[in-house]
Amino acid sequence: MTKSSMTTREKVEKSMKRRRAAEQRFRMYGVASVLFGLLCLVVLFGDILSKGTSAFSQTVIETSITLDADYLGLDKNADDQQVRLANFEGLIKQHFKDMVQPDGRKERRQLYSLVSAGASWQLQNMVLNDRSLLGQTIEVALIADDDVDQWFKHDRGHAHNAMLNETQIGWLEQWAEQGILKTRFNTLFFVNGDSREPELAGIRGAITGTFLTLLVTFLLSFPIGVAAAIYLEEFAPKNKITEFVEININNLAAVPSITFGLLGLAIFINIFGVARSTPLVGGLVLTLMTLPTIIISGRAAIKAVPPSIREAALGLGASRVQVVFHHVLPLALPGMLTGTIIGMAQALGETAPLLMIGMVAFVVDVPAFISDPSTVLPVQIFLWSDSPERAFTERTSGAIIVLLGFLVIMNTAAVMLRRRLERRW
Amino acid sequence: MSIIENHTTNGQPFCKDPKLTARGVGVFYGEKQAIFDVSLDIGANEVIALIGPSGCGKSTFLRCLNRMNDTIDICRVTGAIELDGEDIYDPKVDVVPLRARVGMVFQKPNPFPKSIYDNIAYGPRIHGLAQSRVELDEIVEKSLQRAGLWNEVKDRLHAPGTGLSGGQQQRLCIARTIAVDPEVILMDEPCSALDPIATAKIEELIDELRENYTIAIVTHSMQQAARVSQRTAYFHLGQLIEVNPTDQVFTTPEHALTEAYITGRFG
Numbered sequence: 001m002t003k004s005s006m007t008t009r010e011k012v013e014k015s016m017k018r019r020r021a022a023e024q025r026f027r028m029y030g031v032a033s034v035l036f037g038l039l040c041l042v043v044l045f046g047d048i049l050s051k052g053t054s055a056f057s058q059t060v061i062e063t064s065i066t067l068d069a070d071y072l073g074l075d076k077n078a079d080d081q082q083v084r085l086a087n088f089e090g091l092i093k094q095h096f097k098d099m100v101q102p103d104g105r106k107e108r109r110q111l112y113s114l115v116s117a118g119a120s121w122q123l124q125n126m127v128l129n130d131r132s133l134l135g136q137t138i139e140v141a142l143i144a145d146d147d148v149d150q151w152f153k154h155d156r157g158h159a160h161n162a163m164l165n166e167t168q169i170g171w172l173e174q175w176a177e178q179g180i181l182k183t184r185f186n187t188l189f190f191v192n193g194d195s196r197e198p199e200l201a202g203i204r205g206a207i208t209g210t211f212l213t214l215l216v217t218f219l220l221s222f223p224i225g226v227a228a229a230i231y232l233e234e235f236a237p238k239n240k241i242t243e244f245v246e247i248n249i250n251n252l253a254a255v256p257s258i259t260f261g262l263l264g265l266a267i268f269i270n271i272f273g274v275a276r277s278t279p280l281v282g283g284l285v286l287t288l289m290t291l292p293t294i295i296i297s298g299r300a301a302i303k304a305v306p307p308s309i310r311e312a313a314l315g316l317g318a319s320r321v322q323v324v325f326h327h328v329l330p331l332a333l334p335g336m337l338t339g340t341i342i343g344m345a346q347a348l349g350e351t352a353p354l355l356m357i358g359m360v361a362f363v364v365d366v367p368a369f370i371s372d373p374s375t376v377l378p379v380q381i382f383l384w385s386d387s388p389e390r391a392f393t394e395r396t397s398g399a400i401i402v403l404l405g406f407l408v409i410m411n412t413a414a415v416m417l418r419r420r421l422e423r424r425w
Numbered sequence: 426m427s428i429i430e431n432h433t434t435n436g437q438p439f440c441k442d443p444k445l446t447a448r449g450v451g452v453f454y455g456e457k458q459a460i461f462d463v464s465l466d467i468g469a470n471e472v473i474a475l476i477g478p479s480g481c482g483k484s485t486f487l488r489c490l491n492r493m494n495d496t497i498d499i500c501r502v503t504g505a506i507e508l509d510g511e512d513i514y515d516p517k518v519d520v521v522p523l524r525a526r527v528g529m530v531f532q533k534p535n536p537f538p539k540s541i542y543d544n545i546a547y548g549p550r551i552h553g554l555a556q557s558r559v560e561l562d563e564i565v566e567k568s569l570q571r572a573g574l575w576n577e578v579k580d581r582l583h584a585p586g587t588g589l590s591g592g593q594q595q596r597l598c599i600a601r602t603i604a605v606d607p608e609v610i611l612m613d614e615p616c617s618a619l620d621p622i623a624t625a626k627i628e629e630l631i632d633e634l635r636e637n638y639t640i641a642i643v644t645h646s647m648q649q650a651a652r653v654s655q656r657t658a659y660f661h662l663g664q665l666i667e668v669n670p671t672d673q674v675f676t677t678p679e680h681a682l683t684e685a686y687i688t689g690r691f692g
Binding site: 237238306308309310311312313314315316317318319322326327331 | 491493496498520521522523524525528529530531533535536537538547548551552598601602605
């Protein structure tokens with residue numbers, strides 16, 4: 001009976017110690033979880049940034065080269081076709097041969113491999129834009145080969161480079177000391193499509209493809225999703241069929257995305273004959289994937305509109321359609337848009353279903369329309385990550401940075417939209 | 426307590442000049458019956474108070490009168506309710522014009538998250554009551570004046586209606602209801618969320634509105650029922666126990682249950 005002789009206050013006092021400890025412990029778990037999450041994020045971003053930022057700079061060889069009109073066989077009146085056929089590659093080879101004086105055929109070949117295949121394109125484009133350059137000596141920054149790029153950016157002075165031999169490194173060292181070899185901002189990364197040459201490969205094709213694909217996805221999934229959400233929430237009779245539909249929409253949200261890819265392949269491509277590897281079919285497949293997200297978030301947003309607003313409008317004699325479009329929809333729209341943006345952000349990062357419908361193809365040209373063959377950013381990342389060249393590794397990370405940038409922008413937009421449109425009632 | 430077998434309403438549930446007549450009304454929520462065989466007349470230009478303990482079905486009955494119960498899927502109404510001799514539950518009747526004729530004010534003030542002006546103008550706009558902007562302005566001003574809110578808000582008609590105080594919001598809702606010029610106004614505990622001063626203003630308003638409208642008001646406050654109504658109907662567990670002139674109900678109730686309620690023995 002010693003226990004019961006304690007007063008109530010003593011008992012409470014005693015239990016307080018245990019309760020405080022439990023509270024303390026729980027807080028610690030919380031802080032630890034948050035810290036762990038943050039740590040993962042920091043490691044992820046740190047890794048990608050450290051590998052990827054160098055993709056945004058490019059090594060060039062600054063030199064003055066004479067556009068010998070006789071060698072090229074061009075005069076000031078040459079048409080575009082003639083310029084395209086002219087031997088700029090030979091001109092560049094000649095130029096470097098004169099500059100370095102290589103010894104024998106083997107060394108000549110080694111010398112020529114230091115310059116990118118894109119260098120002759122550079123000269124050709126300059127002449128295409130301005131014929132008066134013919135015969136003049138011009139200052140150009142010729143794109144260096146990716147091996148040179150990697151050596152100059154990463155290995156110079158402290159690491160062995162397996163792709164270049166002593167002679168080549170000797171020339172490069174000399175150029176570097178003379179200040180000919182430089183790095184500049186890698187514009188090509190943003191204006192070029194994919195390429196077999198890493199120094200010429202860019203993400204413009206993938207970004208355009210992504211944009212077109214998401215456009216198709218948005219144009220299809222937003223109206224369909226919103227209409228479905230409104231119908232299910234406001235008009236559908238509450239019966240077994242509706243319940244069945246609801247359950248299956250929720251199931252659809254959990255279906256692995258690759259299944260949607262197979263479905264798209266079987267239905268859109270094989271039955272309806274939509275051209276494969278186009279933003280159109282990609283958008284259709286991603287619509288299937290995004291719809292459940294939009295419908296579910298849309299319904300949640302509609303549910304959050306207080307019933308008193310509906311009653312007020314109904315009590316005044318508004319029809320159900322008027323209640324929905326004048327009152328419910330304006331109030332639910334911020335929530336719906338947030339859900340849509342999150343769904344689109346998911347679609348932006350989706351790879352697996354697109355592999356099934358042929359968007360994994362090597363596409364050099366930048367797509368101009370939704371029926372042009374194209375690829376998307378995450379698939380481009382997948383493709384590059386598979387390439388053996390070192391330069392592609394850094395481009396993979398570079399493309400990931402761009403993709404993450406888009407995701408951050410979209411999610412920020414979602415948050416800002418919600419803040420701005422949020423209204424009290 | 427359970428429902429009374431073979432009950433007939435005491436007092437005078439019918440009147441000479443009825444606006445709304447309910448005959449043998451029953452309401453079911455799924456299997457559960459909430460209202461049993463209620464027959465009641467609501468006379469033109471009278472204020473009738475519906476009182477009774479919580480859950481007695483007075484709000485449910487009120488919501489039958491403009492078919493607001495239609496919005497509840499499982500709700501089923503039997504019996505007949507007529508407005509000016511027309512059955513409002515006839516399958517041919519469209520609820521939209523019905524609700525324009527029988528307006529409703531709710532327990533909690535529920536202005537739209539729009540400006541004060543747009544709150545009032547919404548009803549006239551959807552029903553096409555105003556041909557021009559000027560006409561609409563007139564309706565808004567008249568409605569606000571009748572609701573006794575004009576002087577308080579005339580300088581900020583385009584401020585959000587949700588920014589008003591609770592009492593002002595409720596008067597805004599009343600103004601919004603009378604803007605569509607209904608014949609009957611149903612009020613479901615309109616003052617339960619308001620302080621005594623705001624309540625007094627609303628009661629005053631109800632008294633003025635009686636000239637032009639028929640009003641049915643559900644209230645938990647017996648003083649309020651005594652102050653604003655001419656007749657009082659007492660509901661108990663879904664049955665209409667007694668209907669009599671208000672004075673009589675509060676001084677000499679006929680039924681023992683009514684007496685028990687008004688003397689505060691339960692409620």
